Amino acid sequence: MNSIRLLISVLLCCLTFSAYSQQRQIKGILKTNTGKPVAYATVTVKSQNQSILTFKASDVEGNFSLLLPDTVKITELFIEVNYLGYKKSVTPIAQGKVSYEILMEEQVIDLSEIEIKSRPRTRSSGDTLSYDVGSFAKGEDRTIGDVIKRMPGMEVNESGQIKFNGKDISNLYVDGDDLLDDRYGVGTKTIPNGMVQDVEVMQNHQPNKVLKGKALSEDVALNLKIKDTARLKLAGQIKVGAGLPGQYDEEINSILFNKKYKMLNVLKGNNTGTDLAPELTAFNQPGMRSNLGNSRPSPLLSTGTVGVPELPTNRYYFNNSGSLNANNLFNIWNGWQLKTNASLLVDKNKMDYLSVNETYIGQDTINYTEQQYIEKSPFIADLSVRLEANKDKYYFNNSLKLGYNKQMGRGALLNNNLNMGQYFKSQVADFSNRLQYIPAISKNNVISLNWYLNYFNNPQTLNINPGINADVFNGGLAYKGINQYVETPTWFSNASIGVRFSKGLIKQNYQFAVQNEWQELNSELRFNQIDGQKTPYIGNPDNHVEWTRHQTYLNSNYELKKGKWETILSLPLSLQYIAYRDSAFGLSEKKNRFLFNPSFRTKYYIQAEDYLSANYAYTNQTGNINGIYHGTILTNYRSLEANNAILQEQHAHNFGMNYNFQRTISMLYINAGISYTKATSNTIASREITNNISSTVLLPYTNDVSAFSASAGFSKYVFALGATTGVKASWGTTRFNQFLNETLLPYKNISFTIQPSIEARLWDQISLKYEGSGSWITSNPLNSTSEGNQYSQRIRQSDQTFSLGYSPVKNTFLRFSGRHQYTSQQQTEDIRYFFADANIRHRILKWRTDIELDITNLANIKAYDTFSLSANQFGYNHYNLRGRMAVLKFLFNL
Incomplete structure (x- = not known):
């Protein structure tokens, strides 16, 4: 309650100093003494300290119009006009005067003293x-x-x-x-x-x-x-590429952008290490579910524990990939649009790696060694059809989406001198439809109607042969193999109605929603015996969990804008009912929860292009079906997971501040921010690790996690050098707990990263690009005197890329690129790598054709090592790389 009172007090303070934002218009005309208009001159409004409030170019008739906020003192401002061939003009702005006629005086310029440069605009x-x-x-x-x-x-x-x-x-x-x-x-x-x-x-x-x-x-x-x-x-392009050893890279695309019809259709295929999957990925998928819970659990099964290296895919990705990406938009009639987006990916890829993982517990060190060769065959297909009308009086949108994702993997794995074969299969079926209608019911008020329906299922199978760890899985008896199956069919619905009132000092928005979720988690862990029988895991039965979650949701949103202030207060309330049961474990629970998740954001404009913002949010969240199943699931060949806890609940305080600065004329952009999160959960994951198996159980203990981070970014165009420069930096610290072999281990991680960059054209024929990244990571126990918390880990890494371009003659471009990586870790030797690539391209304008030779990995590096650090775990990974490649490409522009 104290935090709520504090939040309301802050809001009232902001309301005291806020009202509607009004703007004043300053207009005028630029002309010479003879009455000739001065077109395309830069008209700037500045303050006495030379700060730029706004600017614009005059039109072809010499007219200009500028908008100023009413919070500034007009008498302290002036209009400055600059234009080549004319003397600079400075005109004070007078109180009550809105129209100005400014006479520009021509100025003779000595062209011999001018260095003409092409200035970015x-x-x-x-x-x-x-x-x-x-x-x-x-x-x-x-x-x-x-x-x-x-x-x-x-x-x-x-x-x-x-x-x-x-x-x-x-x-x-x-x-x-x-x-x-x-x-x-x-x-x-x-x-x-x-x-x-x-x-x-x-x-x-x-x-x-x-x-x-x-x-x-x-x-x-x-x-x-x-x-x-x-x-x-x-328009379009056809690319034909072939090279050594046995490389191909093909593409055909067609492009049309007119007012009635737009299309961008791309067909690609390659085995040069270019991963086509990211082109099918949505970066900011609209939030179809409320922040009260996520109905789609993460996948549970995998074939290994190692991720991909932090390298471009053309270094390590052994592939045969093909994709189709078809995007077509029709402007049908009177503002209505019909859009279709279809994508297809067919791929076969393989990866070969060695992994060593060390976990420190007290005076003991537990080692895992994993060497695996795996082949994967993903097949991904997506289709969306959208009918939309975006008008001043109403907005209508109906989006239908269908998705299918089939992943198959097969590989050989050696774990702690134990050979095994693995087969993995995953099939995702995904259907959703979103209907949205927002009509204006008056000049200032609108209503909104939304309904989102989704079905999702991801059945997964993991087979392991021969039988491994018989003492853990099969009572010490030898057996042939393991079969793990799991699926989570899900139906989700979210229907809402809202009304928005925008007249008056405070804009108000009220939304009422009903959210329904029906879900199952079914799993079977079977062991293929030598006599042909399939027996269940002796530890506990299979999972047959039935889960429902129903919520009624009321959100009150208040927005206020006055002068330099913007403020938003959101007060979402929800009544949540959750029921889940599994008769095999005598599990039958019903939970009713009242959740309150307030958030507050305020923004203050220091100048027209600068602002300072602050935000606070308090969140209550409950877990999903992945946190309550009791039957053991073999998530990978050496990890068993189950739960022995109540439904996970977490509440968190999130606070952040950001500063945004930009100067359009000088092309200077700066951003900085800090954030702090304190989260408390009623459960904690407990891991039991031996030299052969890892078991994870969710236990009912209070768990606190806190994180603080600070970041800044700088970007500037340096006109004297014709260069774009930038630097980003971030610092963060995280405190967390982990239960490991019945020991509570509190840890503190600290990381710092800096990333400078510059791209410049040194002379007309030479260009240079540099991007660097340096990071320092430490992981320390919070109590160094207690047993098991005596290990401190530190890693230093740098990654620097440079590129040198040279154009000896017109339409011929040569480029040499290099990348240096360095890693330093305690008690191990430093690791250094230098990768080099070269590219030459010649453009034949008459034939509308480019001829390009691309050579990658000139040094023919075929192995790559990495370190990883997390609390009391240290990891070493060794990857096989593709080696040297050369591809000759012909690009025909249609």
Whole structure:
């Protein structure tokens, strides 16, 4: 109750200093003494300390119009006009005067003293920042993704996900249309940069027109503004590539972006190590479920305990992959759209690795050695069909999605000198439909109707031959093998109705929802005996859990905006009923819970482009079916998991502060933030580890976890060097507990990471790119004097990549890339690697063809070692790599 009173007090304080945001308009015209208009001059409003409040270019007639917040003192501002060939003009802004006629005086310029450079161009209009693609593009660029990486303030990770000034983008539009349905990675890797006029960053983006001005938003979206000439015809590309040893890389795509019809269809195939699966991944899948619980449990079975190395996939991914990505959007009539997104992935890949894991308990060290060769054959198919109308008076959307994901794996594994074969199969069936209707019932008020329905199942099978660990699994008797089966069929429904009132000082939104969840967890653990019989695990019976969760949910949301302040208070209340039973264990529980999850966010605009924000959230969460089953499941060849606890419940306090700074004219972007989380749970995972098997049981003990982190990012375009520079840094500490062999081990982990980067064109023919990453990780016991907490671990890592480009003649591009990695760990030798690649490309404009030779791993490195560190566990992994490859590609532009 004290925290609630404090939250209400903070809200009242904010309300005291908040009201509606009003803006003043300053307009005028630029002309010479002869009456000639001065077009495209930069008009800037500045304060006395030279801070920029807003700016805009004059139009072709010399007119300009600027918006100013009413919180600033007009008499302390002035209008500054700069334009080549004219003297700088400074005009004070007078109280009550809104229209200005500014006379510009021409100035003779000595051209011999001017160094002409192609300056990248950006412009700002309200919350939209536009990057001129042509001024950022280089001759060697092929797709719009190549150019976005070079834009200051932008980040693009290896999967293709984009951030602007530290924030993930919520949508990527093509000429205002959401063609790719949040799977925009294929778009940035396919759309030629020559088709795009501008990359528009839309801050505080509200995608639904009917909610504009009625609901606050912090989303950031990108829009690719297509050139007029590119809208008129079909474009595309055919790529044919072949090389050694036995390599192929093929692609065909077709692109059309006009007002009536948009399409982006891509067919790919390769065995060069390029993983096509990320192009089928949604980066910001809309939240269909409430934050009160997640109905989709994580997969339970796997073939091993080792992940992939932190390298590009073309180093270690032995594959034969093919994919189809078809995206088609039809503007049918009067603002209605029909969109289809279909994807298909067929793949066969293999991985060969060795893993050593050490766990320190008291004076003992438990070792696991795992050597595995595994082949996987995923088959993924997805289809979505959306009918949408986004209008000023209403928003309508019906989205139907079908998904099928089949994963098959087969491999040979050696564990602690024990040979075995494994077969894994997983089949995901996923169906969902979302219906959303938001009509305006008056000028300021809207209602919203939503219904989301989902069916999901993921049956999994893990077979192991021959029988292993007979003393643990089969009473010491020899046997042939193990078969583990598990499935979690799930039905989920969420229906809601809401009403929003946007008139008055405080915008109000009330939503009532009913959420229903029906789920089962069925598992069978069988042992194939020598006489042909299949017997169950002697430890306990199989799982046949029936689970239901029903919730009624009322959310009251209050939004306030006045002057430089924005404030949002959310007060969600829910009544939750959970029932689960499994007759084999005499398990029959019913829980009623009243949950309150308030959240509060406030933002203060220091300048037009700078703001400081703070947020707080208190969350009550309950577990799902994965936390209450009592029958043992063999999740992998050496891990048994079960539960012996009540339903998991967790409450957490989350606090954060962020500072966002940007200067569009100087292309400077800075972000910084801190966050703190304190979570308390009523259960803790207890692990029992021996030299052959690991058993995990969820126990009913209070468990506290706390985490604090701080991060900052800087990005700047240096005009003198023609370079985009940046640096990111983060520091974090986490305190947590783990139960290991009946011993409670409290630990504290600390990590620090710094990532500098620069991309510059040194001369017209030479370019340089550098990206670095350094990290320091320590893991310490909180009580170093108690038995078992005497181990402290430290790892230092650096990863540096540089790329040198050279264009000896027009339309010929050479590039050499190198990557150096260094790892230092206590009591082991340091590890160093240097990878090198080369690429040469020649463009034949007459034939609209590129010829490219790509050589990877020049040093022919065929093995790679890594360290991992977590509390009192130390891991060493050894991977086999692909070795040297050379591929010759022909790219025909249609």
